[in-house]
Amino acid sequence: MASSPLPPNPAIDMPTGHPDSSHVAPTAPAWLALTETSAALPTDTDVLVIGGGLIGCALTYYLARAGVEVTLLERGELNRAASGTNAGSFHLQIAIHQLTGLEVDSLADRLLTEIRLYVEGARLWEELETELQGSLEMHTTGGLMVAETDAELALLHAKQRIEADAGLETHVLEGAELRSFAPFLADDLKGATYCPAEGHANPLLAAPLYALRASQAGAAIRTNAAVHSIDIGTQGGFTVHTARGRVRAARIVNAAGGWTNEVAAMIGQHHPVRRDGLHVNVTEPRERLLTPLVQHIGRRLTLKQASNNTFIIGGGWPSRAHGADGGYRTVWESTAGNVGVAVRVVPALADVRLLRTWSGALAFTDDLEPLVGASRRVPGYFTCMATTGFTLGPLMARMLAETLAHPAARSPLPDHFAPDRTASAAPAHP
């Protein structure tokens, strides 16, 4: 792949008349028609999905489509937690956190598997608008990952080789080639990898559309139905107590994202999952400056110019917990630090105004592997959770749905995704 010709630069091929550059808000989405979420809860169900984020909604859809009797319970409204507040980017390139302090080659095997998974996740997204028959405002814009130092540039080359092996097309750009490809980047950057398959979709559309299609395929979707406690039946099965009454379920799936462990605790389990607040900045709209996603191999930055021409800047800066239950307040240090990296990489941003910051609750595992599959300790209990969950969530949901729909068949899910794998990474740190 390294030698394949560089694809055309989308920044040049995207004239101002492109729909991606129009400054319009989404029209009222069709899924607002989903009204039966306040109906009474069913008394019995085969699979009960807990959590109405992207993963819970996608899982419910794939199960309903496979003919499985399924109920989804969301404690608030659908898509209001991580899935509705994320940046909506498809991250396919290997990110720094998977490489820090390690020889890339010693990790090659693990990275290969992982990249293949991401490539498959991206393929699923590409077909998703057709599958769900509705717009998700998908844009395959390509993505750059920049290097500031020689060491980082070396990392880009190493990473590019693994990505090529895994079937992910990336190109390392340096010097004049980089400057003509991405003139908006600071001209003292050492290099960048370009991945044509990266892009973004509208996070406000995906989960609700999954939910609508799931409901049309026969799933019961209920909101304002927080799960408070779960009894494990002596004959198998579960009795789930909620804010709106009781449901008996043969199997349950914990898709509570950042609250995975709160739900797990209801059946005496604990998973190697933590929750953290993630900071995002958004600016006023400006004339189109850049089209691809921009990331940094060594510092925390993800940056893009959205469809409405605002710049969305994130990359993993923390926000501060506020209140007991997963609320977060943005903090100045993250604002100034995150913006600092952005202006360093794209200097023209200096005179663009910041309008707002926001934050969402991100769930991540200590080893950063997805937590998807059947529990060995509690039969009938499953989890479905992934860290880069916008990119990977639909794929994880589809894989778990397959396992649930065909219990006898061999599960496509690798063992090291299992919810009660022993946590091998460092212990949770404060």
Added chain:
Amino acid sequence: MSLPRSTTDVLVVGGGPAGLAAAAQAAAAGLMVTLVDERVTLGGQIYKRVGPGFAVEDPRAIGRDYAAGNHLIAAVDSPRIDVRLRTTALAIEGMTVILCADESHTVAVEAERIVLAPGAYDRPVAFPGWTLPGVLTAGGAQTLVKTQGVLPGERIVFAGSGPVALAFPAQLHHLGAGVVTVCEAGPPPGPSDVAAMLRAAAGNLSLLRDAIGYRAELLRARIPLRYGRIVVAAEGDGRIEAVVHAAVDREWRVIPGSEERVACDALCLGYGFLPSVELPRLAGCALDEDEDLGGAVVRLDEWMRTTVPNIHAAGDGTGVEGSLVAIDEGRLAALGVAMDLGALTREAAEERARPLRRRLRQRSAFRSALRRMHRVGPGIYELSTPDTMICRCEELTRARIDPAIAASTDPGVVKGLTRAGMGLCQGRNCERTIAALIARRHGLELASLPPTNPRLPARPVSLGAIADQEIEDHGFFTAAAEPRD
């Protein structure tokens, strides 16, 4: 953090009447004060400095405010007060306030006490045609007149409610502007109102005298003052050419068939003000609801302490009650601060607070007396039609927002679904209108709706001014940096 830092006893945010009075009073008690305002001059909303080539000498019109403003401004010329103009408070974290200076860089000030006095802004009212050029808010028109000496038009219609609906047209007329009609949404004063005003007259004679003077000025000039009428549409091709006004009931709901059209070249709107609660909300101060005081108002104790320790608030930013109340509240806040910091004994603070409190009680009695006439009716938020622009920044009409309003009672959800309130003004111009539409649609109390999340910065700011290269990057997911085996 690598920001330049300084410390002070008291940081006052806002250099309007409330902030000026607070700063002067705190300095008088021996405290070191930092006073910041984002504008280029002190004085706030009412004592805006007049621009060059435009002077008013008449004490009855803007000139008197000018003199009173000079007095307050002179009082902050003190070695104990560090006045910083063109300095915007962006965020509050604990007792540290992040300030953007000269639109170019940020600094942090750490204070023993903070007094928030950010003032208020005009209550936006969405009706067909409200975005036409030539439609202005009273505050906008006042800025135009006071700072640039420009009159908004030659045939002006004024529509609004409350004392401003009398004062402002009279002032405009006095300055030579042609005012063709004044619409006051509330009812005319009846005998019971006059009696109530007289009962509350103690300490408020100057206000009464002003009102009578303004009324007389309108009468003399034969400017029709139409009570119980509201502007329901502005019309014109590319610019305002006429307004339609109509009679309303006690809830400010339009009585069909009562419409009248009047030709004009400007429309000034004065339906009161909404407190700027961005900073109190960022600081975590508890708010209450009071539509007559502007909606969300800051909860305060008898020393103007908010519910967040060591943060006080005063003036229109805590609930809109005019400049005289703002001044007294600013002083009271400073007395509370001085007492809490030990710069004044409790007795001394109480003694100085007594006359302030008495005046504040008198004002509050006067306001209650006016309430029947000037309380804000919910009809004010119901004038839009499907084509009416609700969120200007994101260019969203009512028709674009209605489906989301039908789907959810949570303003945060509606915002997420539509992007309404996510633009440059950050919802200042549409949030309350949308909340009111939600409340009406679902039969709820406006006050019962959950607020959207407070998010910094309090004002738009250029990325270059805040970018900080020095902040240590701890790395994302630090736990994962450990090798796996």
